[in-house]
Amino acid sequence: MSKPLLELRNLHAEAEGSSILRGVDLIVNEGEVHALMGPNGAGKSTLASVIMGHPGYKVTSGEILLKGENIATWTPDARARAGIFLAFQYPEAIGGVSVIQFLRQAIAARKGLDELSVLEVRLDLAEWMDRLGIDSAFAERHLNDGFSGGERKRNEVLQMALLDPVVALLDETDSGLDIDALRVVAKGVRTVREQHPAMGAVVVTHYVKLLDEIRPDFVHVLFDGQIVHSGGAELAEQIDHEGYDAWRPVSA
Numbered sequence: 511m512s513k514p515l516l517e518l519r520n521l522h523a524e525a526e527g528s529s530i531l532r533g534v535d536l537i538v539n540e541g542e543v544h545a546l547m548g549p550n551g552a553g554k555s556t557l558a559s560v561i562m563g564h565p566g567y568k569v570t571s572g573e574i575l576l577k578g579e580n581i582a583t584w585t586p587d588a589r590a591r592a593g594i595f596l597a598f599q600y601p602e603a604i605g606g607v608s609v610i611q612f613l614r615q616a617i618a619a620r621k622g623l624d625e626l627s628v629l630e631v632r633l634d635l636a637e638w639m640d641r642l643g644i645d646s647a648f649a650e651r652h653l654n655d656g657f658s659g660g661e662r663k664r665n666e667v668l669q670m671a672l673l674d675p676v677v678a679l680l681d682e683t684d685s686g687l688d689i690d691a692l693r694v695v696a697k698g699v700r701t702v703r704e705q706h707p708a709m710g711a712v713v714v715t716h717y718v719k720l721l722d723e724i725r726p727d728f729v730h731v732l733f734d735g736q737i738v739h740s741g742g743a744e745l746a747e748q749i750d751h752e753g754y755d756a757w758r759p760v761s762a
């Protein structure tokens with residue numbers, strides 16, 4: 511069997527001196543989608559940021575292996591080039607940059623090229639917008655400028671589709687997304703998976719409804735910086751009915 515795409519081994523991380531991740535183990539194999547659930551403040555967004563190499567967090571022990579190589583000290587850029595993709599929870603508006611210009615830069619960076627012509631990107635982009643049912647005018651819109659929740663999600667899904675990640679990390683907002691925006695994500699993940707079957711994904715979400723559509727292979731409960739329970743898709747249903755209390759560690 512080939513090496514896992516992503517493996518976290520006893521990962522500990524802190525921010526501003528306080529420990530947030532307290533020993534996370536996770537294995538994502540080729541083609542697997544893992545859902546990460548857990549109450550507010552459990553460390554879900556931190557985990558995604560730490561995997562991406564966000565400078566605000568310090569890995570104090572443990573390993574982050576990408577196809578067997580420890581990337582825990584790599585820069586975020588190097589990780590992105592190696593195929594880790596993080597869709598940000600609250601993407602900021604970038605004035606004056608259109609969706610297509612932004613994607614052009616992101617794809618060039620992923621491929622290790624200085625530049626990529628708009629023409630080279632446009633063909634792939636048109637194909638993906640068609641697959642995802644996105645209006646062609648969207649590519650010319652300025653990034654996140656007045657984007658609705660659904661449009662921001664479309665932009666993220668487009669990024670994911672075009673960057674062809676080894677492992678995609680999707681961190682869902684805890685609130686403020688309507689059901690249409692969630693459907694965009696769910697449909698997007700399904701469509702990208704069909705085209706890139708080897709991709710691994712870690713989807714952070716509160717919404718069982720989203721998981722109905724994404725159909726994760728595994729569901730993990732993160733509590734106080736540790737994965738306290740893992741199971742199949744049925745675990746999400748159980749959480750939906752019973753909440754997280756059943757898995758609250760004694761110390762938490």
Ligand SMILES: Nc1ncnc2c1ncn2[C@@H]1O[C@H](COP(=O)(O)OP(=O)(O)O)[C@@H](O)[C@H]1O
Nearest residue numbers: 525526530549550551552553554555556557566
């Ligand atoms: N940059 C940071 N500096 C200090 N504390 C942080 C930072 N980021 C997150 N935390 C703390 O870590 C805990 C986990 O936060 P977070 O990862 O955002 O949780 P979740 O995404 O599961 O809601 C919270 O107690 C939060 O206040």
Ligand SMILES: [Mg+2]
Nearest residue numbers: 554555556684
């Ligand atoms: Mg979060």
